[in-house]
Amino acid sequence: MCRACRRPIAARRAEARPRGPRSRGRCSVRTRAPLAGVxxxxxxxxxxxxxxxxxxxxxxxxxxxxxxxxxxxxxGRARSDADRPTLVACSGGADSTALALALAATSAQIDVAYxxxxxxxxxxxxxDEAHVRAVAKALDRPFHVGEARSGPGNQEASLRRGRxxxxxRIAEANGCAFVATGHHADDQVxxxxxRLARGAGPLGLRGVLPIRPLSALVAVVRPMLGVRHHDAIAxxxxxxxxxxxxPTNADADRRRSDLRLNVLPSxxxxxxxxxxxxxxxxxxxxxxxxxxxxxxASLGELAEETEDGYRWPREVLAEVRPIxxxxxxxxxxxxPLRGRRYRDFEALAEALAADRxxxxxxxxxxxxxxxxxxxxxATPIDRTARPG
Numbered sequence: 001m002c003r004a005c006r007r008p009i010a011a012r013r014a015e016a017r018p019r020g021p022r023s024r025g026r027c028s029v030r031t032r033a034p035l036a037g038v039x040x041x042x043x044x045x046x047x048x049x050x051x052x053x054x055x056x057x058x059x060x061x062x063x064x065x066x067x068x069x070x071x072x073x074x075x076g077r078a079r080s081d082a083d084r085p086t087l088v089a090c091s092g093g094a095d096s097t098a099l100a101l102a103l104a105a106t107s108a109q110i111d112v113a114y115x116x117x118x119x120x121x122x123x124x125x126x127x128d129e130a131h132v133r134a135v136a137k138a139l140d141r142p143f144h145v146g147e148a149r150s151g152p153g154n155q156e157a158s159l160r161r162g163r164x165x166x167x168x169r170i171a172e173a174n175g176c177a178f179v180a181t182g183h184h185a186d187d188q189v190x191x192x193x194x195r196l197a198r199g200a201g202p203l204g205l206r207g208v209l210p211i212r213p214l215s216a217l218v219a220v221v222r223p224m225l226g227v228r229h230h231d232a233i234a235x236x237x238x239x240x241x242x243x244x245x246x247p248t249n250a251d252a253d254r255r256r257s258d259l260r261l262n263v264l265p266s267x268x269x270x271x272x273x274x275x276x277x278x279x280x281x282x283x284x285x286x287x288x289x290x291x292x293x294x295x296x297a298s299l300g301e302l303a304e305e306t307e308d309g310y311r312w313p314r315e316v317l318a319e320v321r322p323i324x325x326x327x328x329x330x331x332x333x334x335x336p337l338r339g340r341r342y343r344d345f346e347a348l349a350e351a352l353a354a355d356r357x358x359x360x361x362x363x364x365x366x367x368x369x370x371x372x373x374x375x376x377x378a379t380p381i382d383r384t385a386r387p388g
Contacts, residue, residue, distance in 0.1 A: 053138040054240045058105050062227060062235045066102040070223035073211045074178050085109035086221070087144070087176040089167050092132045092244035095182035098232035099224055101239050103180065104139040112136035113170050115163045117148040119155065128244055135241065144170045164214060171218045183208045184224040184232060185275040189267075190259055192278055199342055201323055202289040203330075207282040228275060289327075296327035303332075309367070309379035314352070317376050322349045329365030333380050340365045352376065 056063045071077075074084040088103060090096040090112050103110045114132040116125050129145060136143035146169065148162030167179045188207045195204040214220045224232070236243050267274055299320065303310040310332065317325070322345035330340065344364035348371075351360040356373040363369070363381060370377045 052240065053101070053135070054238070055139070056101055056105055056235060056239050060102075060105075060235070060238070062098070062231050063102040063105050065226055066099065066223050067106060069210075069226055070103060070106075070180065070221065073221040073223055081106050081108040084178065085111075085174075085176045086178040086180050087111045087113050087167060087171045087174065089113055089115070089163070089179055089181045090132050090135065091115075091246070092128050092135070093182070093246060094236050094243040095184055095224065095229060095232045097135060097182075097241055097243045098235045099180060099182040100135060100139060100141070101235055101241065103223075104141055109176070110139075111142045111144060111170075111174055111176055112139070113144040113146060113167060115146045115148050115166050117150070117159050117162065119150055119159060131242075131244060142174070144174065146170050164220070167220075168214045168218050172215065177218060179214060179218060179220050181220060181222050182224055182232070183222045184227055184229055185279060186229045186260075186264065188225055188282060189264065189275055189278050190256055192282060193259060193263070194256065201326065201342060202285045202292060203327070205282065205285040206289055207279075207285075209286075225279065292323055292327045293331075295324050296331055299324070299328050300331050303378075306377065309377060311378075312376045314356075314371065314374055314376050318352050320349065320352065322346045325349060326365060329367050329378070332378065333366040 058064060058067065070086070071079075071081075071084070074086070086103060086108060088096065088100045088110060090100050091114070100110070100112055112132065112135070114129050116129065120128075133143050146163075146166030148159050148166050151158040151162070164179075171177070171179050192205055192207045195207070198204075208222060208225065210223075210225055211219055211221050233243075271277070299312070299316065302316055303312055320328075322342060325345045325348050326340055326342065329345070341364075344362070348362045348364045348369055351362050351369070351371045354360065354371075359373075360371045361368065362371070366381055367378045368381050370379075
């Protein structure tokens with residue numbers, strides 16, 4: 001029974017019409033239909049009508065916050081919206097759909113892109129692309145499609161790189177200086193908790209960065225880090241937009257999904273303000289990481305380049321803390337955060353502070369460090385065959 005008009009649900013659905021002027025007495029409950037012209041998707045969330053989008057106003061609290069953050073990340077008050085051409089990376093999920101809705105409320109050039117990849121079933125990819133294309137059309141925004149292919153090694157990481165590379169190419173080809181993604185406050189919590197569990201330092205505990213360069217001409221911006229996932233869902237509902245649910249999000253065998261499904265609900269129940277507090281902590285860690293990077297850069301300038309690496313007078317590094325040694329190593333030999341173990345740099349700091357009666361060798365951060373009475377040598381491990 002329909003609560004609004006007290007008629008059978010089947011009868012109400014049979015009379016449902018796209019949103020618009022209604023005759024007196026018609027049920028005011030919105031239809032639960034997918035986007036017009038889009039095939040039924042097995043995991044399509046049919047929470048509200050998507051026959052026609054109800055464009056949110058800039059005064060909407062979610063939209064206002066996302067636009068404020070987007071403007072701050074794309075030049076602040078020094079630029080007009082016309083000078084912030086942005087490509088929205090949209091998978092069709094609630095988060096990226098809400099981002100497209102919010103930015104489409106501005107007068108800026110806002111394009112929408114969907115990236116296809118080869119780890120999904122081809123039929124699902126076709127349906128998802130059609131859904132995002134329909135959203136872009138309803139918002140009257142240009143739509144683009146890119147490709148990302150998995151490579152050797154970690155497939156998820158490979159696809160992530162491929163997606164961003166494809167987004168960068170689309171952005172450059174269409175005059176967009178920014179690529180906006182739908183990462184939000186809940187994603188930030190997940191990322192920081194996972195990195196904390198892996199033993200990350202300040203650099204890793206910065207979490208998802210609000211802005212980072214993608215190429216010489218394009219930067220990635222994340223204007224939704226100040227809002228929650230449920231806020232994005234609410235905007236989609238208010239706008240009458242359906243969204244797609246990725247089945248992998250419900251797969252508890254995946255570590256991030258397990259964290260999202262089984263850990264975060266308890267965390268947010270005990271600490272309701274955790275997302276905001278953790279976001280503030282991430283900003284503090286970013287400040288700490290910059291301080292450490294400045295110190296490491298000054299030490300790097302004191303290095304003497306040798307035939308196979310670098311050399312310092314021992315007194316220069318004798319009292320340097322492990323966290324700074326780690327950043328120094330990262331500057332010399334860039335490598336993934338996971339590849340740098342803090343305990344290795346603790347061992348290096350101990351070797352530097354030890355007595356000078358004998359040489360010591362420590363492998364840390366992709367470098368082989370040899371500590372003698374007067375000097376310290378650092379040689380990239382893949383360029384030396386000397387025994388440890």
